[in-house]
Amino acid sequence: MQTIDKSMGDLLVKYLKPIEENWQPSDLLPASEEDIFFEEIKEIQALAQEMSYDLFAVLIGDTITEEALPTYESWLMDVEGIDQDNKNGWSRWIRGWTAEENRHGDLLNKYLYLSGRVNMREMEISTQHLLADGFDIQTGRDPYRNFIYTSFQELATNISHRRVATLCKKAGNTRLAKICGIIAADEARHANAYESFVTRIFELDPSGIMLAFEDMMKKRIVMPAHFLTESGGETGDLFSHFSNAAQRIKVYTTQDYINILSHLLKEWDIEKIEGISDKAEKARDYVMALPGRLQRISERIKVPEKQYQFKWIAS
Numbered sequence: 001m002q003t004i005d006k007s008m009g010d011l012l013v014k015y016l017k018p019i020e021e022n023w024q025p026s027d028l029l030p031a032s033e034e035d036i037f038f039e040e041i042k043e044i045q046a047l048a049q050e051m052s053y054d055l056f057a058v059l060i061g062d063t064i065t066e067e068a069l070p071t072y073e074s075w076l077m078d079v080e081g082i083d084q085d086n087k088n089g090w091s092r093w094i095r096g097w098t099a100e101e102n103r104h105g106d107l108l109n110k111y112l113y114l115s116g117r118v119n120m121r122e123m124e125i126s127t128q129h130l131l132a133d134g135f136d137i138q139t140g141r142d143p144y145r146n147f148i149y150t151s152f153q154e155l156a157t158n159i160s161h162r163r164v165a166t167l168c169k170k171a172g173n174t175r176l177a178k179i180c181g182i183i184a185a186d187e188a189r190h191a192n193a194y195e196s197f198v199t200r201i202f203e204l205d206p207s208g209i210m211l212a213f214e215d216m217m218k219k220r221i222v223m224p225a226h227f228l229t230e231s232g233g234e235t236g237d238l239f240s241h242f243s244n245a246a247q248r249i250k251v252y253t254t255q256d257y258i259n260i261l262s263h264l265l266k267e268w269d270i271e272k273i274e275g276i277s278d279k280a281e282k283a284r285d286y287v288m289a290l291p292g293r294l295q296r297i298s299e300r301i302k303v304p305e306k307q308y309q310f311k312w313i314a315s
Ligand SMILES: [Fe+2]
Pocket: 066, 101, 104, 157, 187
């Protein structure tokens, strides 16, 4: 962590955007100080009515996932090698990343509030539950495991926001397509950053990170909202309904999980990593064979066809 910290100045410039040049949520939303505000809201609401039920449910679940950012920031600030001192490059990275990420929930939340299709109180209760319940990503405070997790996770959010954007575009909802598209682009840039941290660790400690990679893949990468709950429910019992909706509309599927893994294997050139211990060689064999194994299992998985009635969607 100290070695990579030395190049943090360059990494911050490469992977984060200057705040005052960066897009802000208000760039994509109607301005309430303008006369045309109410007309724009009418258009937003008319177009929102045309979105499919599952798509809207997924969009709300994605928003709640983004809104639980305090969980992710506080988790990462506690990783070994990161401390509260602003001279620590890693803490500057986490804070800069958080500042960019915070726009995602902010923008989506405001859009959903204006859309007229959301029971905001139910959405807010779910958000509060998720924040209060945290998550269990099984990385501990280990930076290796955490950066493998975040590499995976940023790619997963890139895929899901990008797919929602495509579906919105098809439905003629260009504003929402732009909103999800611009968020997806941030996620892609963040994924690049975390992948590059892991690439660097593969140069510095190939055996150590290979073992961490195997360990995370054995535990499976859980989604950060896996404790998703609705009012009156038990912790986490809403997650499968959210995930099934995402699978039904092909916004994020088991196939995507496999594809992300295959992408990372290539990105980190796992096949060609040299000078690793016998144990790390076995770990390499495990992760290399995993996409094929998961592929065979995924062919047997059936997604329930019946829509779940989410309390989030206004009746
Ligand atoms: Fe995000």
